Amino acid sequence: MAIHESELNRTAVEVEGISKRFGEAVRPHRLMPWRKAKKPKLALDQVSMHVETGRITGILGANGSGKSTLIRILATLLTPDAGTASVFGYDVVRHPAQVRRHINRVSVEASFFKEMSPWENMLYAARLYGSGGDGTRDRVEAMLDRLGLPLDTLDKPMKQLSRGQQQKVAIARSFLTSPSLLLMDEPTTGLDPRSKREVQELVRSIRRDRAATVLLCTHDLQEAEVLCDRVLVIDQGRVLAEGAPAELVRSHADVGGSLEDAFMRLTGKRLEEDEEEKEE
Amino acid sequence: MMGNTLRWEMNAFVGFIERQKNLYRRYWAWEAVWLLYNLVSVLSIGYLAAGLSTLGVERSSVNLQQTELYLLIGALLWTYLSMVFFEVSFAITWERWEGTIEYTFMAPIKRLTHLLGMCAASLIYGILRAAIIGLAVVALFRLDLSHANWLTALALFAAATLPLLGLGIFTSILPLLSPEKGEQMAFAVQGVLLLISGVYYPITVLPGPLRVVGMVSPLTYTLDGVRQALLHGLSLAAALPDIGILLLMGVVLVPASVWCFGRAEVRAKRLGLLKRSG
Numbered sequence: 001m002a003i004h005e006s007e008l009n010r011t012a013v014e015v016e017g018i019s020k021r022f023g024e025a026v027r028p029h030r031l032m033p034w035r036k037a038k039k040p041k042l043a044l045d046q047v048s049m050h051v052e053t054g055r056i057t058g059i060l061g062a063n064g065s066g067k068s069t070l071i072r073i074l075a076t077l078l079t080p081d082a083g084t085a086s087v088f089g090y091d092v093v094r095h096p097a098q099v100r101r102h103i104n105r106v107s108v109e110a111s112f113f114k115e116m117s118p119w120e121n122m123l124y125a126a127r128l129y130g131s132g133g134d135g136t137r138d139r140v141e142a143m144l145d146r147l148g149l150p151l152d153t154l155d156k157p158m159k160q161l162s163r164g165q166q167q168k169v170a171i172a173r174s175f176l177t178s179p180s181l182l183l184m185d186e187p188t189t190g191l192d193p194r195s196k197r198e199v200q201e202l203v204r205s206i207r208r209d210r211a212a213t214v215l216l217c218t219h220d221l222q223e224a225e226v227l228c229d230r231v232l233v234i235d236q237g238r239v240l241a242e243g244a245p246a247e248l249v250r251s252h253a254d255v256g257g258s259l260e261d262a263f264m265r266l267t268g269k270r271l272e273e274d275e276e277e278k279e280e
Numbered sequence: 281m282m283g284n285t286l287r288w289e290m291n292a293f294v295g296f297i298e299r300q301k302n303l304y305r306r307y308w309a310w311e312a313v314w315l316l317y318n319l320v321s322v323l324s325i326g327y328l329a330a331g332l333s334t335l336g337v338e339r340s341s342v343n344l345q346q347t348e349l350y351l352l353i354g355a356l357l358w359t360y361l362s363m364v365f366f367e368v369s370f371a372i373t374w375e376r377w378e379g380t381i382e383y384t385f386m387a388p389i390k391r392l393t394h395l396l397g398m399c400a401a402s403l404i405y406g407i408l409r410a411a412i413i414g415l416a417v418v419a420l421f422r423l424d425l426s427h428a429n430w431l432t433a434l435a436l437f438a439a440a441t442l443p444l445l446g447l448g449i450f451t452s453i454l455p456l457l458s459p460e461k462g463e464q465m466a467f468a469v470q471g472v473l474l475l476i477s478g479v480y481y482p483i484t485v486l487p488g489p490l491r492v493v494g495m496v497s498p499l500t501y502t503l504d505g506v507r508q509a510l511l512h513g514l515s516l517a518a519a520l521p522d523i524g525i526l527l528l529m530g531v532v533l534v535p536a537s538v539w540c541f542g543r544a545e546v547r548a549k550r551l552g553l554l555k556r557s558g
Contacts, residue, residue, distance in 0.1 A: 022552055072555075075386045079549045100388035111379040113299070115306035120299070127295025128387035130288045157306065 010088060012181055012213035013051035013074060018083035020044040020069050020237075043069040045237040046083070051230075053088075053180075056207055056214040058228035058245075060221065060263060066237040067217040068108075071183045074215070075105050087181055104129075104179035108186040110166035114159040118144070118169040121158060122176060129177035143172040148198050163190045171199055175206060182206065185217045200227055221260040231259070235267045292389040296397025297404070300367075304405060318359045319413050325355040325480070326421050345424055346511060351480060352417055353507050358479045360410035361444060361499055362470060367402035368448025369466045371395070372455040385554055391545065392538055395452075399445045425510060432509035432519045436502055439523045442530020443498035447473075449537035456544040459553055478503050498529045 023040040044066045051057045061067045072078040073085055076096040084091060090098040112121045122140050126132040141151055147168040153161055161169070167190060174182060184203070188196045200223065206212045218224050224231050225245045233240045233248070241248055245259050253261035304311055329348035371394075375381040384394065417423070451469050455462030476483065476490055477499035483491050494500050505522040508514035548554045 069552075072382075072552075075382070077382055077386055077549060077554050078552055079546075097388060097390075100386055103386070105382075105386065107382070109379060111383055113303060113306075113378050113380060116299075116302050120302045120306075124295055124299045124302075125383070125387075127298065128292050128384070128389055130291055130388075132291060132295060 010053055011050060012053045012055070013049065013057075013085070013087055013215065015047060015049045015070070015074075015085045016083050018044050018047045018070070018073060018080045018085055020066075020073065020078065020080050042237050044073075044080070047234070047237070047239055048083075049232055049239065049242065051213060051215060053213050054207060054211045055229045056203065056216060056227055058224040058231035059215065059217045059234055060219075060224055060231055060259075061217075061234040062219070062267075064236075065234050067234060068185055069237075070234075071105065071185050071215065071217055074099075074181075075103060075183055076100055102180040103183060104174040104177050104181075105183040106167075106170050106174045106185065106187045108189050110158075110163070110170040112158045112166065112169070115157050117155045117157060118149075118161070118172075119154045121169065122173050125173045126176055131177075139176065140172065143175055144168070147172055147202060148195065164192055164195045167191055168195065168199070171202065175202070178210065179212060181213045181215065183215050186219060187216070188218070188220065188223060196223070203227060221258070221263055225259045233263060233266050240266045288388075289390060289393045292387070292393050293397045293400070296394065297401045300398070300401035300405065315409055315412065318363070318409065319416055322352065322355040322359055322413050322417060323420065326352045326417060330421070348421065349423055349425075349511055350507060352421065352423070353510055354479045354503060356410060356414055356417060357503055357506060358474065359413055360406050361440070361502070362474070363409060364402045364406040364441075364444055365448045365451070365470060365473070366466075367405065368395075368399055368445060369451035369454075369469075370463075371398040371452045373452075373463045373466070376455065376459060382555055385545070391542060395449055395538060395541065399448065402448070403441060403445075427513040428510040429513045429515060430509075432514050432516045433506045435516060435523055436505040436509060436519055436526070439526035439530070440498060440502035443526055443533045444502075446530060446533025446537045447498070449534070449541055453537075453541050453544045456541070456548045456553065473497060473499055476500070498526055498533075501525050 020043045021040050022043055047066070047070060049057075059067045059070065069078065073080050074087060074092060076092050076099050079093050084093075086092065087099045088102050090102075092099050112118075113124075116124075119137070119140060123132055123136060126136050126140075141154065144154065145151060149165055149168045149172070153165060158166060158169070167187065171187060174184075182203075187203075188199050191199060203214055203216070204227065207214055216224070216228060228245060230243060231245055231248060232242045241252065241262075243251070248262045248266075249257055249259055251262070252265045253259075326348060329344065329351045332344055332347065372381065375384055387394075447469075451466045454465040454469075458465070476486065476494040477497045478494060479499070482504075483494035483500055486494055501522045505514065505519050509519065545554075
């Protein structure tokens, strides 16, 4: 749903001291002593952020840093243990229905009914967001054409599409509902360079044409550097730094350095190292 | 404003039915296998009754025609009821398996619309499948339905829909509570309903405690009432108490199940269970 005029110039996302822990620190069950209590994991630790309407804000962090948890809280799929979060002034816990009317999400996995076609999946999504009548097919075709997806894939089962094609359909699905806030969780992961560029151009265009706000979680620091107005570096559930990419480079990297250098300095490691740690 | 909201929810309601129709069409091979399985199960029960005389049961000691009809009605109704129950109760499991659960739960629609949409799709599909099996039964068995009161049977059938959906929604909560074991628990609930509801025998043959549990199962009243209507021509007036009980159960079960589903959703959001892998 497009934002109302009165919502322009407002804060799109306001997060205050959000914490989230998974798994409770409990003693072994009295009746089932063989069951081990899960070790609790602090996914977010007192995270605060502020996103203005119409901006592309990047959240940078390695796997397990808390990016997706933050996105899922804003998507009303998860409730925080502490702190507050609001989207266009609506609290995500107290007013989830109002928040949902303003948002959509693209996750790292293209989540679809795999036997259904892109058209059937998108029609279903359109129905849930108040459309789906005459003209929907034309809009879907125009969107997929713009993303460079061959139109003959529109009626094939999703499972026959490549990973990149599926991701393009996921992006088209989120754009179809004209969200005021688009939550993108690693949307270009797995895409070839050409597709990646097409998606990036589309992200720019929805900000430009629809004044939509984009929250972009990414591993790709180059992508963040070219797309984002502001970035937030997050590690082990904590925000380490926030600012425009150029500001972060200036403050945290050597002269002539990149956002990746700034990230390394801030987190004390490269993204790849974190990936390796996780695999171990 | 109210009209817009209603139109929005109706659109989503249609979306769920449309989605299920597309899924059934796309998974047609699976659906054909399940239909065949249901058909074979019903026919097996029918032939079991037809073969009782060859197993030493004296024709004079039991009305074989009536027994055959008794068992076939039970098998056919159970096929329908269990199918609707299965479809509704697997609303969550299916979405988790496909990986779409987060998208459906973050859609700007009321949960009631979501659940009623799934229920409506299940009912339509259940009736279609039961009708196909019913036609096969009529074609293969010489059934004496000369005493049947179809109006009463239909009224009982319709009244049973509400509590059945309530039970289905209750069971669909299980995968929300336990992503790993919820599906198996739903099967267990279905098995218990089969045991206690008098599908193939009157519940009077059950031991005391099970008989008591059977009396609170809406399926017991449905099966008993429909049998009485088709075998003995039970009048609509005489069936009113059973219809009343079924409607009352529905009035209690549907809102209660939707409320419990809401509480389970809150819990799932707190524990982070609303996702593909659980």
